[in-house]
Amino acid sequence: MDYSRYTKNTRTNSYTVKEVSNLTGISVRTLHYYDEIGLLKPTEKSEAGYRLYDDKALEALRQVLIFRELDIPLKEINNPAASNGASSLQRCRAQTYLRCVGM
Numbered sequence: 001m002d003y004s005r006y007t008k009n010t011r012t013n014s015y016t017v018k019e020v021s022n023l024t025g026i027s028v029r030t031l032h033y034y035d036e037i038g039l040l041k042p043t044e045k046s047e048a049g050y051r052l053y054d055d056k057a058l059e060a061l062r063q064v065l066i067f068r069e070l071d072i073p074l075k076e077i078n079n080p081a082a083s084n085g086a087s088s089l090q091r092c093r094a095q096t097y098l099r100c101v102g103m
Contacts, residue, residue, distance in 0.1 A: 014043055014052035024061060039074060040064060070096065 021028045034040035035051060040061055042051035053061075067077045 014054050015058065017042075017051045017053075020053050020058065020061070023058070024065070026061070026065070034061075034064070037074065039077060 015023070017028050017031050020026070020031060031040070031051070035042060040057065043054040043057050044052050046052055064077055068074070
């Protein structure tokens, strides 16, 4: 994804939850929920307590959205930012294969 058209917080080089919401179409509430369940933790919090996300976190969110598009339940999606996402990727591939062969 090209995030260059969105303005980063120049002091921290991060995006706010609202900016991520506008960028991805995911609601602010959903982003807060992903934080609550540990699926997508903010990169940092501002002095005022606002969640801030960097490009790496946006890439992790992109992976989560791909898995969700393939109907993989949130419980089965690992935190892509905390790991390489291999087990989720393997499940994704297996599920895609089963769909292709009509199972």
